[in-house]
Amino acid sequence: MALGGAPQAYPQTSDRIPDHPVPHRGFDLIGWLSAPRHSGTPGMYALGPAARTPQEQRDEDGAGIPAWQLLLRAALNLVVAWEVFYYLGSLVNVEIRGFVVPKVGDGGGLTFTTWLVDLLEIALLVKVFGRMGRWSLVWRRYGRPLVRRAVVATEKKAVIPAQADGRPQAVDPWWAFRAVAEPGGLALLEQETASGRVNDVDHQRLNRALECVRDYPDRLAALLDAVRDHGSAACAHPSGLRDLPARGSGNDLLLRQIRLGTAEDVPKNPPAYRGVDLALDPTLLGTSLLAVGPSGTGKTVRLARPVAETLCLQALAGTAVVVVVGAADADLGPDSWYDVVVAPGDSRGRYGLDLYGGARRPEEGASRLADALLPEELAPRATLARQALQQVVGPFAAAHGRPPGLRELCLLLRGDADAWNGLREELRATGQLTDHQYDLAQRERMHGQIDDPGGLLADRLGLLDRPVFAGCFNAAPGGGAGDPAGKRTAPGSVPRDAGLPLFAMHALDHPLRVRIALPEHAHPEAARILARLAVGQFLHAAGTRQDRSLFAGLVVDDASAVIDTHSVRDLQRLRGAHAGAVLLLRTLSDLPEGLRAPLFGAVGGRMAFPGLAPWDGTLFAETWGTVWVDERDITRAPDTSGGMFKRTWRAIRTVLAGERAQTESVTTRRVERRRWSPSELAQVLPGGHAVLSLTAVDGTPVPPLLVDLRK
Structure with missing residues (x-):
């Protein structure tokens, strides 16, 4: 059984259809699917400008040559080439005639030899004078556009297949369903598509559902029946939503991309990326992204919020699960974007947080909780702290079938006599005292000693055991949320004095949208503990889950409190677990010096914002390395x-x-x-820009690029 008798608060999948669907009105689904996309280059927004080919880069190199000068030079070289061919060809032909005629006569052999020599002369002259006269540039600038216009004019005269209303045929958005649906089974869906009542989230959600049930005949039949009866509202997200309110632009759910900005046309950027739009997708987020920059430089608004938005949209489409951690006042989207809002100390919180993350083994939940309670400066005592918690949580869970509540855990860690006697009696009554006698003896032996971590852990837990947080964490039976027999209720319908349903992080196999709003201003130390706990539970749950079909995304608005040795190690495991994290930092100085280099090595994406401290820029510069340049x-x-x-x-x-x-x-x-020096990162970056480098899950790199995040 799962550790934690408290009800695990995550929305259950249901077949109910929302009474009032709210898709985009007038969404052009066919036009969205038919839009030209270019893919294959990591980090490039498929709906934006394509990367420049080497030929286009050469054209740009010659763009500064005036037209008259280019054409005059080409014409002069053409005249000289013709004169050379005329006179040189005559001389060569005479020599050939004198050499060939005595051997093969003046018939076909002479003609063939003459043509062959002429072709060789022409090829040589074109190579020599064409290069000096830039004939290739003249062709690309003037000749090729003329040919293209002629071809387009010819194609317009051809017969174009048309629909009954005379419009050209477009992409069929439901071609995957037609192969399995009965005649007339898609009538309602086609009608809604034509009227613009089907949006991109609906299209991706239904195709995702078909992909999941294609090999199961019974489930496939149920899906087709739902599509026939409910159209685009079939298989809706458990929340009933089919889109996000206050949704921004730049999302392409077909390729699961979110547009960040435009790579500047500057020498620092490689020519192939200049002027193209950059985007993030699960392939790039799967290696995690670290962004560093002072407050006010746009980390939250231009990075964290867009990533949270696109992951929430993907969750509605059934392809992702997202957990967003940040201060309660951070601009990470409205609460209506999320299914679960954990806001300790705030009346808007609809859920509490399971301190043990719904772990199925006591050791796992106790280990995560111990790591969260002790700050990095007390890391040397982490081993003893984890052992102390395991020696309490394990026997208690065996005796009661649930983990200890917050108050119960504090009493046991402090060595309260009544709490220990009650635990012993319960173990004796269940016949498990012998199994846990050693753990109890070890814990009792440490009570009162100088190096006992129990008192420290109890003091840290006391920061959460306050009236303002009542009902937000695990409680004893009768305390509402901690009642193992309690039933899950709808979000927001449980009074605070009765306790809130607890969200457990092991629910990452559901398409959830979770917001953890931290009380950073009123209770800063409690907020640090909760941030470390939530991030630690996510990293562990994402790396150990069995079903990895959903991309698990984590967004942390201020990661200064959550980076430690364990989180850095767990970040490296996300790459192979179809998961990734976006971590925001104000400065690397907030981290211990020994963690900075390992953190840079654990993530595949790195982003430097304006105003970076020079000592922070040094690590970016060393990570991005060097490049060969021509110096004059x-x-x-x-x-x-x-x-x-x-x-x-x-x-x-x-x-x-x-x-x-x-x-x-x-x-x-x-x-x-x-590529970028520390002084350039600290002094040269303009506002609204950032330098971004990425790495795909398969190891394909995107070099450091200067990106305008305002475009």
Whole structure:
């Protein structure tokens, strides 16, 4: 049985259909599906501008040449090439005739040889004079557009297949259903599609449902019946929502992308990425992303909120589960975006938090709780703390069939005599005292000693055992949320004095949207404990879950309190568990120095915002490495060349201009330079921008790019 007799609060999957569906009105589903997309390059927004090909990059290099100069140079080289071919060809033909005619005569052999030599001459002349005259650039700038216009004009005259109303045929959004649906089974769905009542979330949700039940005939029949009877409202998310209120732009659910901004057209960015839109998707989020920058630089508004939004949309479509952790006043979307809102100390909280995460073994829940209670500066005592909690939670769960409540745990850790006698009597009554005698003896032996972590753990738990947090955490039987016999109720319908239903982090195999709002201003130390607890439970649950079909996303608005040795190690496991995290930091100085480099190595995405401290920029610069660049050295020296006339003229020009004539020598060499130096990251980045590097799950890298997050 799962550790935690409290009801595990997560919405159950149901077949109910919402009475008032709320999709986008007038959504052009066919147009959205038919929009041209380019994929294959990690980090590139498929609906934005495509990456420039090497040919287009060469065109851009010659874009600064005026048209008259380009055409004049091409024409001059063409005239010279023709003259060379005319006179050189005549001379060569005479030589060929004198060599070939005595052997093969003046018939077909001579003609073939002449043509072959002419072709070789033409190829040689085109290569030589075409390169000097930039004929390829002339063709790409003027010739190819003319040919394309001619081809388009020809295609317009061709017969285009049309529908009954005369419009061109478009993509069929329900082609996957047609292969399994009965005739007329998609009539309602097609009618809603034509009237614009089916949005992108509906399309992805229904196709996801079909993908899951395709190999199960009974479930497939039930799905087809629901689609026939309810159309696009079939298989709705347990919340009944089919879209997000106050939804922003830049989401492409077909490829599960969220647009972040545009890569600037600057020399720092590789030519292939200049001017393209950058986006995140589960393939990139699967390696996790670390963003560092001071407050007010846009980390929350331009990164955390968009990622939370797209993961919430994917959860409505049945492809993701998301947990968002941040201060109660952080702009991470309205509460209506989320199914579960855990807000300790706030009346808007509809759920409490299970301190043990719904762990199925006492050791797991106790270990996560101990790591959350002790800050990083007390990490050397973590081993003893975990052992102390396990020695209490394990016997208590065996005796009562549930973990200890918050108050009960505090009393047992402090060594309260009544609490220990009650635990012993319960174990004796259930016949398990012998099994847990050793743990009890070990714990009792530590009571009152200087190095006993029990008192410290109890004091830390006391920060949560306050009236303002009543009903928000595990309670003893009769306390509402801790009652093992209690029944789950709808969010918001349970009075606070009766306790809230508890959310357990092991529910990551459901398409949930979870918001944990921390009381950072009123109770900062309690907020740190809760943040560490929630993140630790997520990392453990995401890495050990059996069903990994859903992408598990974690967004932490301020990760300074949650980064420790255990979280860094667990972050590395997310890559293979179809999960990822977005961690925001104000400065790396908030972390112990020994954790900074391992954290950079554990994540595949790194993002530097303006105003970064130089010592923070050093780690970014070292991580991004160096690149080979062409460096030009210009040496100037007084001009002393020439005879008497030239020297006299230079002397007159020096008197008139006030400057001595100089000669310049230019030396070009390839040198290795940092992609971004710490001073550039600290001083050069403009507001609203960031430098972003990414790595896909398969190891494909995206180099550091200067991104305008406002576009």
